[in-house]
Amino acid sequence: MEVEISKENMNIVKEMVLDEERLVTYATLSKELLIHVNVSKSLLKAVVDDIRQNLPKTELSISHVISGLSRDHQARTTVCLESELQAVKDAMETVFFNHIYSVCKGTPKVDNVALMAVNKFEDFPLCVGLIKGNSCVKRSLEEIGSLKTTSHDVASTSQPQKTKSAPIMKKPVKTTEESTNVKVAEPSQVKSEPIIKKEIVSPKKDVSQTNKVKSEPKGKPQKGIAGFFSKQNGNTSKKTVEPVKQTIKEEIKSNGSVKSNAEEVVTAVKEEEMEVDIDIPAPVTKSNTKESASSSSSLKNGVGTNKSKPQAKNKPVSQVKKNAKVDKKRKRVLKVSDSESEEDKDPFADDTPTEIHESDDEIPPTPTINTVKITSGIINPRKRRKIVDKTFTDEEGYILTKKVEVYESCSDNEEEGEKKENVQTNQLKKEIVVKEVKETSPKQNKKEAKNSKKKISPPQKGKQATMMSFFKKV
Amino acid sequence: MLFKVEASKSEEVSNNLVAREFERVDLQYTDCSKRFYQVSRDFSKQYAHIYAARLNTFRNILGEIVRKKWSDKHKILKLCELREKGTTCVIIGTLFKHQDLKPSILKELSDELDIIPQPARTHFVNDSDTLVLEDELQRIKLAGDCIDVHQVVTGVVCALLGSEDGDGLFTVQDVCWPECNIQKPLPKIEEDRYIVLVSGLNMASKSAEHWFSLHLFLEWLAGLSGSAQYQEQLSKIARVIVAGGVFTNYNSESALNEADVIASAGSVDALCAAASAVAPLDLMPGCRDPAGIMLPQKPFHYCLFPKAVEYKSFNRVSNPYECDVGGFLCLGTSGEPIKDILRYSKIDNYLDAMRMTLQWRHLAPTCPDTVPCTPCTDTDPFTIYKCPAVYFCGNTEEFATSMYEGTNGQRVRLVCVPDFCSTKTVAVVNLANLDCYSMSFS
Numbered sequence: 001m002e003v004e005i006s007k008e009n010m011n012i013v014k015e016m017v018l019d020e021e022r023l024v025t026y027a028t029l030s031k032e033l034l035i036h037v038n039v040s041k042s043l044l045k046a047v048v049d050d051i052r053q054n055l056p057k058t059e060l061s062i063s064h065v066i067s068g069l070s071r072d073h074q075a076r077t078t079v080c081l082e083s084e085l086q087a088v089k090d091a092m093e094t095v096f097f098n099h100i101y102s103v104c105k106g107t108p109k110v111d112n113v114a115l116m117a118v119n120k121f122e123d124f125p126l127c128v129g130l131i132k133g134n135s136c137v138k139r140s141l142e143e144i145g146s147l148k149t150t151s152h153d154v155a156s157t158s159q160p161q162k163t164k165s166a167p168i169m170k171k172p173v174k175t176t177e178e179s180t181n182v183k184v185a186e187p188s189q190v191k192s193e194p195i196i197k198k199e200i201v202s203p204k205k206d207v208s209q210t211n212k213v214k215s216e217p218k219g220k221p222q223k224g225i226a227g228f229f230s231k232q233n234g235n236t237s238k239k240t241v242e243p244v245k246q247t248i249k250e251e252i253k254s255n256g257s258v259k260s261n262a263e264e265v266v267t268a269v270k271e272e273e274m275e276v277d278i279d280i281p282a283p284v285t286k287s288n289t290k291e292s293a294s295s296s297s298s299l300k301n302g303v304g305t306n307k308s309k310p311q312a313k314n315k316p317v318s319q320v321k322k323n324a325k326v327d328k329k330r331k332r333v334l335k336v337s338d339s340e341s342e343e344d345k346d347p348f349a350d351d352t353p354t355e356i357h358e359s360d361d362e363i364p365p366t367p368t369i370n371t372v373k374i375t376s377g378i379i380n381p382r383k384r385r386k387i388v389d390k391t392f393t394d395e396e397g398y399i400l401t402k403k404v405e406v407y408e409s410c411s412d413n414e415e416e417g418e419k420k421e422n423v424q425t426n427q428l429k430k431e432i433v434v435k436e437v438k439e440t441s442p443k444q445n446k447k448e449a450k451n452s453k454k455k456i457s458p459p460q461k462g463k464q465a466t467m468m469s470f471f472k473k474v
Numbered sequence: 475m476l477f478k479v480e481a482s483k484s485e486e487v488s489n490n491l492v493a494r495e496f497e498r499v500d501l502q503y504t505d506c507s508k509r510f511y512q513v514s515r516d517f518s519k520q521y522a523h524i525y526a527a528r529l530n531t532f533r534n535i536l537g538e539i540v541r542k543k544w545s546d547k548h549k550i551l552k553l554c555e556l557r558e559k560g561t562t563c564v565i566i567g568t569l570f571k572h573q574d575l576k577p578s579i580l581k582e583l584s585d586e587l588d589i590i591p592q593p594a595r596t597h598f599v600n601d602s603d604t605l606v607l608e609d610e611l612q613r614i615k616l617a618g619d620c621i622d623v624h625q626v627v628t629g630v631v632c633a634l635l636g637s638e639d640g641d642g643l644f645t646v647q648d649v650c651w652p653e654c655n656i657q658k659p660l661p662k663i664e665e666d667r668y669i670v671l672v673s674g675l676n677m678a679s680k681s682a683e684h685w686f687s688l689h690l691f692l693e694w695l696a697g698l699s700g701s702a703q704y705q706e707q708l709s710k711i712a713r714v715i716v717a718g719g720v721f722t723n724y725n726s727e728s729a730l731n732e733a734d735v736i737a738s739a740g741s742v743d744a745l746c747a748a749a750s751a752v753a754p755l756d757l758m759p760g761c762r763d764p765a766g767i768m769l770p771q772k773p774f775h776y777c778l779f780p781k782a783v784e785y786k787s788f789n790r791v792s793n794p795y796e797c798d799v800g801g802f803l804c805l806g807t808s809g810e811p812i813k814d815i816l817r818y819s820k821i822d823n824y825l826d827a828m829r830m831t832l833q834w835r836h837l838a839p840t841c842p843d844t845v846p847c848t849p850c851t852d853t854d855p856f857t858i859y860k861c862p863a864v865y866f867c868g869n870t871e872e873f874a875t876s877m878y879e880g881t882n883g884q885r886v887r888l889v890c891v892p893d894f895c896s897t898k899t900v901a902v903v904n905l906a907n908l909d910c911y912s913m914s915f916s
Binding site: 026035038039041065067074075077096097101116119121125131133134136137138139144 | 491492494496497498499685686689690692693694696697698699701702704705708709741745750751752753754783784786911913915916
């Protein structure tokens with residue numbers, strides 16, 4: 001052959017074939033000796049010739065690869081033993097190429113599986129003399145990475161959702177921060193509250209801030225944690241919205257001032273939110289009046305009323321201990337309770353219902369409006385419907401049922417009269433009472449609070465709200 | 475020299491084993507399968523949209539052809555505008571073939587109740603088959619000898635010249651098929667440039683008879699085997715297209731076994747990596763491969779090919795697949811639509827069915843009737859917008875090829891890419907003259 005074959009390689013191949021008795025193909029030879037495949041073919045042929053010359057008795061199994069055009073004009077590439085080579089050649093009209101494929105010592109029983117085992121797919125790129133294209137280059141890691149990302153994008157839109165969920169998780173934290181801010185702000189508010197109470201504006205401020213804080217999560221996509229709050233908020237908003245229409249005109253004026261005063265209030269607050277704020281103040285006024293009435297009016301009921309108030313206030317405290325999430329709101333409520341029971345009504349409406357039952361039982365015997373108002377203010381959400389019927393029949397019952405919405409009108413009227421009289425005195429008294437309540441009743445109230453929580457159902461609130469709104473409209 | 479008889483000179487020359495390094499030729503390549511990749515996959519939609527989109531597309535196409543063929547003598551009417559009986563007019567619509575033997579799940583259920591054993595059928599053609607033409611609103615029964623029920627299938631859009639009889643039959647006097655679009659002039663290449671088409675590697679099968687053939691094929695492709703001259707010819711193979719059946723081919727009786735596929739994934743990856751290390755490789759999925767069964771099939775997932783993906787020359791492509799190689803448009807499927815046409819008509823060989831699809835200007839008219847397909851809404855991706863230069867169909871029983879000559883001088887090389895597992899044969903197309911050869915490895 002034209003190709004020079006080094007004796008060194010010849011000896012190596014001879015060793016492989018004769019001593020190690022390995023199956024050697026031109027491809028494995030090329031791979032192991034790092035020589036061009038064509039050289040390895042020549043080398044194999046030279047080795048075979050050499051062995052046959054020097055060791056004629058050695059039995060060699062030699063297979064050839066032959067490619068050509070058969071007589072029926074079918075191109076064919078095949079591997080055959082040397083003994084069959086001539087027959088195959090004869091069967092071909094044209095031979096494209098023909099060279100040794102493999103050499104092995106021994107009888108010709110080498111099968112295709114052995115040939116495959118010697119040279120795997122993975123080994124092909126290791127051979128020398130491959131015909132490679134320009135584009136047959138490996139990608140860089142970055143390119144593979146981009147491939148994966150693109151396939152991900154194409155494959156699923158779920159990832160963006162995940163990313164969305166992550167911010168959602170963050171958002172609740174923000175809300176908590178907001179709530180904390182609100183809390184921080186509250187002491188100042190509490191201070192201002194007495195003044196506001198005089199004007200009846202102070203409860204609005206608190207309510208507006210709290211409501212706004214609550215409403216913010218609404219504006220944002222509802223989150224896992226925030227969703228819980230948002231539900232409450234939604235309920236409260238519904239409740240509040242209805243009453244607002246009737247009573248809030250005067251309050252709106254005060255709200256405007258309140259907003260200007262409160263830095264936390266968002267300028268972008270929606271009209272609905274404004275309404276909500278307005279609605280809340282009405283109950284607050286009720287509660288204030290109630291509290292003032294209870295504190296001032298009767299010693300008999302005063303104990304019960306005090307208990308009920310502290311229960312509502314204390315319940316939030318217990319809840320706070322139980323759940324961090326709840327704590328935030330409840331803390332707000334507590335603050336509210338410190339200031340006044342307005343905010344408590346929304347969140348604590350849930351807590352109060354148990355109390356309401358008690359109060360209902362107690363209330364009918366006690367004709368005093370003050371007790372009824374207090375309980376009602378707290379209790380509204382639960383019993384509204386049930387009591388509504390009673391309210392229709394009896395004036396007292398009517399007041400009780402109306403607690404949230406109807407009371408607003410009543411409370412407004414009452415408040416107007418009472419505000420002037422008792423604002424300052426009531427505030428002082430209320431604060432004292434609240435402190436006492438906190439100290440006294442947390443343990444007892446916990447159970448009640450739990451029950452109330454269970455009983456409290458947002459749908460009831462919504463239903464009640466609709467009913468109330470209907471009556472108001474009428 | 476790859477397959478040219480005159481190139482084989484004396485044996486000495488042909489067996490020249492000079493060690494020469496060759497570089498594979500590089501042809502400009504563009505993947506034109508965008509419409510297959512970007513098909514809307516909204517599975518809440520029904521299949522009526524694809525027929526509506528198809529009819530819309532072809533109404534625009536057929537309008538001009540009808541005018542050219544039948545001049546403006548006859549009005550093109552919609553079916554709802556057929557009022558005057560006996561007036562010759564042209565209607566355009568989608569053919570629907572009523573076939574008693576067509577498998578129907580409802581029928582199977584009712585037959586089960588009656589406990590009538592149904593013979594397993596591979597063809598669903600019967601003499602009682604009838605044709606109707608539908609458009610968006612109506613359908614009308616067709617009569618006449620101009621159109622042979624057994625040479626068409628459901629889903630073909632055509633224009634019919636004829637008139638409506640009193641009894642609601644439309645008597646067809648002439649048929650106008652969309653025909654293949656005008657072909658972009660093919661570039662003239664001085665030197666040979668080859669494309670290798672393979673299908674049905676069937677690497678998840680339990681029989682390994684064809685594996686050694688795969689090795690031989692790979693050695694051949696990589697230019698390991700052969701003499702220096704032959705290797706020079708081999709370096710002119712510009713591209714390898716695997717037309718489906720990579721893991722499991724169409725013929726295997728048993729359904730795809732998950733464990734086998736997983737077990738074979740490594741070797742498939744190794745094969746693809748080895749092949750794409752030496753030549754650009756386009757890998758199409760087949761109907762039994764681990765890809766969605768609905769046409770157009772998405773490319774294989776890259777995770778199946780951790781090694782092969784590293785190569786820039788490794789392309790996972792859709793089924794059907796359309797690409798432009800050096801100015802020659804190659805279009806093809808892994809064979810399902812053509813097989814389906816054979817099942818539902820009396821067209822009895824792949825080449826004829828492929829010719830018909832070119833005439834119908836549609837890759838898969840029986841989609842979505844009897845070939846699973848995604849419920850595309852806006853467009854029908856199977857329309858053959860551009861006339862291809864190479865049109866292939868994978869997973870056929872045997873290698874076959876022919877040249878399709880269109881009415882406007884289009885020249886399309888039809889290639890039936892045989893199942894490699896059973897035939898151990900690949901198809902090689904020479905782009906320089908659109909000649910096609912087979913090469914078997916055994």
